[in-house]
Amino acid sequence: MKSKPDRKWFGYTAFVLSFPYPMLKIYWSLGGTLGGGQSFSQHSAYGEILVFGACALLSLALVQKWGRIFPRWVPFFAGKKIPRFILITGGWVAACLTVPMGFLAIFGYLMQAIGLADGPVSFDGTGLMVFIVYGEWLLLGIALGGATLAYQHQTRVKCVKCGGI
Structure with a gap:
């Protein structure tokens, strides 16, 4: 009987990818200017840091x-x-929020880069930072x-009636 491949590397990869964006926000909030910087006089980065911290915990x-x-x-x-449904729902909600945001930002960046659309991104270090952040x-x-x-596959339970999965 073939054993199922271990896919834990997805979770560990997600854990590692949960840190660059909040770390950049912390750097900017401390006055850093790499990648354009950002002013936090109107808002703080706490919400984003908490959300990505929750992603890190969820991935583990x-x-x-x-x-x-x-x-x-x-x-x-x-x-x-x-309960199994809490982790599954949390995982799919997080994935469904980050994938389209990243995809649309990269798509917009590329459309602007090849001249098919106008947009807010400048093509200096700031534009590259946008591409990197949303690619992440x-x-x-x-x-x-x-x-x-x-x-989901690992924690799937067998059907009581038929014995199948």
Whole structure:
């Protein structure tokens, strides 16, 4: 009988890809100017940092055994198994939010670069930063989707009536 290939690398890849964007936002919030910088006088980067931190935790929860049990500090659920649908829904929602955002930004960048559309991106270091940042979002979404799909296959339960999956 053939064993199923281990697809944990999707989750670990998603974990690693969850850090460049928030780290760039932290750098900019501290006054960094690489890639154009950004002013945080009107808003902060906290929301984006929290969202990508949640992506990092979710990506590990999909591939680690500890990620399937609520931590002790969670009221009423401490030590109990996390329902499968929560991880699956979270994984697909995160993937479905990051893939299109990354794809559309890269598509717009390329259309502007070849002259088929006008857009807000300048083609100096700032434009390249946009391409890199949103390319990372696209890869993050693909990795999260892969980790979620692998988790679904790994945790699939057998049908009580027919014995199939």
